[in-house]
Every structure is written in C-alpha cells, then in structure tokens.
Amino acid sequence: MNTESETIIHVESLTVAYEDTVVIDNISFEVRKGEVFVILGGSGCGKSTLLKQMIGLYSPAAGRILIDGQDIVSAEGDERLRILRKIGVMYQSSALFGSMALFENVRLPLEEFTNLNSAAMDLIVLMKLKLVGLKGFENHMPSELSGGMQKRAAIARAMVLDPQILFLDEPSAGLDPITSAELDQLIISLAHNLKITFVIVTHELPSIYSIADRVIMLDKRVKKIVADGRPQDLRDKSDNQWVRQFFKREVTSNVS
Amino acid sequence: MIESRVTLNTEVSKDGVLTITISGRLDSTSTGNIWQGVIDALERASSKRVVVDTSEIDYCDGTGIGLLVEIQRRQKKTGSKLEISGLRDEYQKLLDFFDPLEFEESRPEKSRKTNLTEEVGRATFSVWDNIRSQVAFLGELVAALYLAARNPTVVRWKDAFLIAETAGVNAFPIVALISFLIGLIMAFQAAIPMKQFGAEIFVADLIALSTLRELGPLMTAIVMAGRTSSAFAAELGTMKVNEEVDALTTMGLDPVRFLVLTRVIATLFMMPLITIFANLFGILGGSVVLLSMGYPLNTYIDRIIQSADYVDLLGGLLKSLAFGLIVAGIGCSHGLRTRTGASAVGDSTTKAVVSGIIMIILTDGLFSVVYFYLGI
Numbered sequence A: 001m002n003t004e005s006e007t008i009i010h011v012e013s014l015t016v017a018y019e020d021t022v023v024i025d026n027i028s029f030e031v032r033k034g035e036v037f038v039i040l041g042g043s044g045c046g047k048s049t050l051l052k053q054m055i056g057l058y059s060p061a062a063g064r065i066l067i068d069g070q071d072i073v074s075a076e077g078d079e080r081l082r083i084l085r086k087i088g089v090m091y092q093s094s095a096l097f098g099s100m101a102l103f104e105n106v107r108l109p110l111e112e113f114t115n116l117n118s119a120a121m122d123l124i125v126l127m128k129l130k131l132v133g134l135k136g137f138e139n140h141m142p143s144e145l146s147g148g149m150q151k152r153a154a155i156a157r158a159m160v161l162d163p164q165i166l167f168l169d170e171p172s173a174g175l176d177p178i179t180s181a182e183l184d185q186l187i188i189s190l191a192h193n194l195k196i197t198f199v200i201v202t203h204e205l206p207s208i209y210s211i212a213d214r215v216i217m218l219d220k221r222v223k224k225i226v227a228d229g230r231p232q233d234l235r236d237k238s239d240n241q242w243v244r245q246f247f248k249r250e251v252t253s254n255v256s
Numbered sequence B: 001m002i003e004s005r006v007t008l009n010t011e012v013s014k015d016g017v018l019t020i021t022i023s024g025r026l027d028s029t030s031t032g033n034i035w036q037g038v039i040d041a042l043e044r045a046s047s048k049r050v051v052v053d054t055s056e057i058d059y060c061d062g063t064g065i066g067l068l069v070e071i072q073r074r075q076k077k078t079g080s081k082l083e084i085s086g087l088r089d090e091y092q093k094l095l096d097f098f099d100p101l102e103f104e105e106s107r108p109e110k111s112r113k114t115n116l117t118e119e120v121g122r123a124t125f126s127v128w129d130n131i132r133s134q135v136a137f138l139g140e141l142v143a144a145l146y147l148a149a150r151n152p153t154v155v156r157w158k159d160a161f162l163i164a165e166t167a168g169v170n171a172f173p174i175v176a177l178i179s180f181l182i183g184l185i186m187a188f189q190a191a192i193p194m195k196q197f198g199a200e201i202f203v204a205d206l207i208a209l210s211t212l213r214e215l216g217p218l219m220t221a222i223v224m225a226g227r228t229s230s231a232f233a234a235e236l237g238t239m240k241v242n243e244e245v246d247a248l249t250t251m252g253l254d255p256v257r258f259l260v261l262t263r264v265i266a267t268l269f270m271m272p273l274i275t276i277f278a279n280l281f282g283i284l285g286g287s288v289v290l291l292s293m294g295y296p297l298n299t300y301i302d303r304i305i306q307s308a309d310y311v312d313l314l315g316g317l318l319k320s321l322a323f324g325l326i327v328a329g330i331g332c333s334h335g336l337r338t339r340t341g342a343s344a345v346g347d348s349t350t351k352a353v354v355s356g357i358i359m360i361i362l363t364d365g366l367f368s369v370v371y372f373y374l375g376i
Helices: A047-054 A077-084 A102-113 A118-131 A147-158 A177-193 A205-211 A231-237 A241-248 B031-045 B062-078 B089-097 B116-150 B157-195 B200-241 B244-250 B255-292 B297-307 B310-336 B342-374
Strands: A007-018 A021-032 A036-041 A062-067 A087-090 A165-169 A197-201 A214-219 A224-229 B006-012 B017-026 B049-060 B081-085
Touching: A007 A047, A007 A197, A021 A047, A021 A062, A021 A197, A021 A214, A021 A224, A036 A047, A036 A177, A036 A205, A047 A062, A047 A165, A047 A197, A087 A147, A102 A118, A102 A147, A118 A147, A118 B031, A118 B062, A147 A165, A147 A177, A177 A197, A177 A205, A177 B089, A205 A231, A214 A231, A214 A241, A224 A231, A224 A241, A231 A241, B006 B031, B017 B031, B017 B062, B031 B062, B049 B062, B049 B089, B062 B081, B062 B089, B116 B255, B116 B310, B157 B200, B157 B255, B200 B244, B200 B255, B200 B297, B200 B310, B200 B342, B244 B255, B255 B297, B255 B310, B310 B342
Parallel strands: A036 A197, A036 A214, A087 A165, A165 A197, B017 B049, B049 B081
Antiparallel strands: A007 A021, A007 A062, A214 A224, B006 B017
C-alpha cells in the first residue's frame, strides 16, 4: 500500500513517565507518508499514552516528536497551530460535543479554519458523513447514536479538514464485524486515494491484518518496542516468542 | 495557516462552452478562495456545455473534491453537459464515490413543527413527570432514612464523615463571611434612621431576632444550595453519565442508600452546626456597628440576651434541619436524574440550585406561618 518512503513522523529517543514511573523507555521510530501504521501491545503498555504524546497533548520526559519536520513538543502559538492543522484525531471515547448535533460537530472545524461559504461547508460535511456511512443522521445528537456510529462520526470530524495524518485511538472497538470491516475499507481507501497517513492504536487483529502496512509492538515489561514490521511477518517470522503468541492469540503464562 | 496556492481561470468560447481551469493545490485552506468564483462563473455563463480542466491540479483533498461535486450537482440540475478532464485517477475514484444528486439540499431539516397546544401539553407532562419523580425520590429517601434509623450499620459512615467535611466544614469560611457582612450591613442600615429617635441600641434586638430566627438559617441554606447542592448534583450526574450508577444497581446496591443517604445524613448533621456559626458571625457583624457608635460590648451582649431566647435559636435550628434535607435531597435527586452528555450535568446542577433555593424560600414561609400560629 505504501508507495512513498518519505518520513512524516519522527519519534526520537522518547521517554514517557508519570512522575517517577517510566511507561515508555527511550524508543525511536519513524512513520512514512501514506502508511497505515499500527501501535500494538498488551493492555497497559502505554499505547494510548504514546498516541497522546504524538499529538502533543502531553510533554514527554525526554525525546522529540517531529511531525512533518516540526517538533510538536516544543512548538508554540502559530507554529503549533500549523502542526495541528496537519493532524486529525479520533479519540477512544469519540469525544463528540454532546451539546451539538452530529452535523454541527463535523462542521465546527470548517467554520473555524476555512473561508468556505455556508453552503460549501454544508456540502463538505455531508460528503464526509457519506464517507463514514452516516448520511441521514445529520440532526442526531451524539447521545442518540450508537457507540459505533459515534466513532464513525468522530472520524468524520477528524478528517473534515483533510489532514495529512489521522490518529485513531481504538477505532474498531465497539463495532460489529461488518461495520468494522467497512471502516477498514474506508481507512484503506483514504490512505490510497488521499495519501492520508494513519497512526492507529488497536487490538483488533483482523483489522490489523487487513489495514496495517507496518506494526510496532510495545511490551510493558521492558517498556520498549519489541517488534517492528508487517503483521504477517511478525506473526510468522518474529524472533520474539511473545510477539508470535500475541498474533496467534495463544494463551500462555508469559502473555501479559 | 498553511499557505496554499490555487488559481482559477474561466473562459467562454464563441460556441458557448464554458471552460473552467483550476491549477495548483486544491485543499481545505485554498478551495474557499475559488469556490464562489466557480459558482459565479457557472451562473453567469449558464452554458449548455461546461469543461473543467483539472490537469494542472497538483494536489486535491476532500474539500477540493467537494467543489467538483458541487459543479456536477449544479450541472445535473440544469441538465447541461459537463466534462471533467485531466483528473488524476486517485481523485477520480474519490469523486466517483459521491452521487451529486444525493446532496440536493444543503442540510435536511428536522421536521419539528409543533403548535401551541402540543407545547403546552408537553410542558404540562414534563412538570407532572418532574413532580412524580420527586415524590418517588422522596419516598425512597424516607424509606432509606427509616432503614438507617432502625439499623445504623447500613449507613456508610466513613463516606458520610468525608462528605460532612467537604460539604460542611469546608463551607464554613464562606458562610461565616457572608453572615458577618450581612449582620454588619443590616446593623449599619438600621442604625442611621434609628439614631434619629435615639433608639440605636435596639439595633441589637433587630440583629439578634432577625439573625437567629431568619437570616442565619436562611443565608446558610442559600449558600449551601449554591455550594453543596450543586456539587452533589454534579458528582452524581457525572456518575450517572459514566454508568457508575447503573453499575451500582446491577451489583444489587441501591443508589439511594449507597450515594444519597450518606449525603443527606452528612448535610443534616452539618446544617445546624454551620447555622450556629452563621448566627454567631451575624451577631458579631452587628456588634462592629454598635461598638463604632460608642456602645460597650457588654451593653450589646445584654440587649441580645434580653431580646432573644432559646426558643428563637432552636426555632431557627429546626428550620436549618429542614433546609439541610432540601439542599441534599434536591441536589442528589437532580444528580440521579441526569441524562446523557456533558451538558446534562450542567442542566442538573442548574436545576438543583434553582429549585433548591425556591424550595428553601417556600419552606421558610411555611415555617413562619406555623411558628406564628404556635406563638413562637
């Protein structure tokens, strides 16, 4: 799937800690443009924490995170805004604004960051909702949508400004297998056609096999990346037994 | 903003063909610059044939595709011929995903027309529903209090003491400050006209009676409604939104016993105690005025003792118990009836404070009438 090898995210010597507790210890990796990049690992290994560092919500204890060559950790003011315009985020809880209808939720970034006229904004919102399969639900409040629909709505909002990178935190969780597969197709199509780079935190192995160009695996015992590669390769050829077991869903006492 | 450059050229040939040439980067930042220009060109020319040359587009994102969909939509509506030439395959695929006629209306409106009769009916039903749930909640609360009186071990005393501290003890500074200032202001306002009749010493009577019987309990209750009742509503409302209340129910734990009882008991204990302090600080506030007018403190205290007795104090404290029940009960009741969403917690908090204050004033009036007939 990956056609370009240009790097869009550099994570350099990143250490993440909550006070004195180190969660991730000195890791480095790169994400290439147009790639569907998956962060995988057991529960509590710091996957979502890593994602939140990458989108600049928290500052790391040490290290740098470069988005398209700019350090999101140290950037401030307009520079930070420029970096944030390049990314879109779908949170695990969807984080839709409860007081706004679905339409307004998706329209908000367009109102704030573009000079499109009102009718144009309406059209773009409807197109995004069509892309995620939610056309017809414009007037629904987030509380009136199912968990899966809320996730799709959050993806629509995250990509309404057509960012270069979309960060998705557990996108398939709570979706039925068909909707989940449709979402996978959507991700593949967006990565293909719009050259959007995806950074996804997920546990869903079927999704990973169908969408991921590359996977990194975090292990909370060593607090480091223990595997990096294509999911099929990691399952069949990894040197690390735990990694192979993880992919094959084998239960042993070693699996945390 | 990211700098994006896009240029638009429109040309109508002799045979009436409108050619729209778009070049550069067509993305969410730049598309807005040419959108209206494209629409104006289409409307001005109203050509039977339109050609959109996209061969010089370097990059096109979803917003850019939106512009092409809008062109298609307008042309299909007028029945004119449209040719989009030179669009790269990956963009063409995305464009093909959308049927322009699907986006006829900018946003389908919710059919939500109601007439006056329906609205009155809905409002009445809502008031009725509210009263019913309040009565049901009161019943559950009384039942839980009865159970707690018969068997005090059902109360989670550790939680109750913690709540007594946060909701009661921590409210002490604000209650003391407000009572002191009200005592001081009232004494000051009363002393000026009373001095004209040489009756300024009776300011002490005014302060003693009004503080012990009315202002001490009432001001404490109003401050507690704003501070504690809202906190209860927000806390329980958030628990409801996070499904923590549902979790308690499915564990077989009664939310009223588990969450409400501790709060009500803690507030019932704390209200009379805080009211005593409110009375003290109100009287202290009044003393400042009389001392500044040259009266010794002993004279002020003597007048207080002569004018007010234990019945006044206890009457006020009895009221404060009822106010405590209202503050905690209404806060918890609205918290437990929170719907979903962040704004729902705000709604519950507002309702708790507003209805709490209204109930406090009404109850105060009721007490006044009862005390009058009892000769207190």
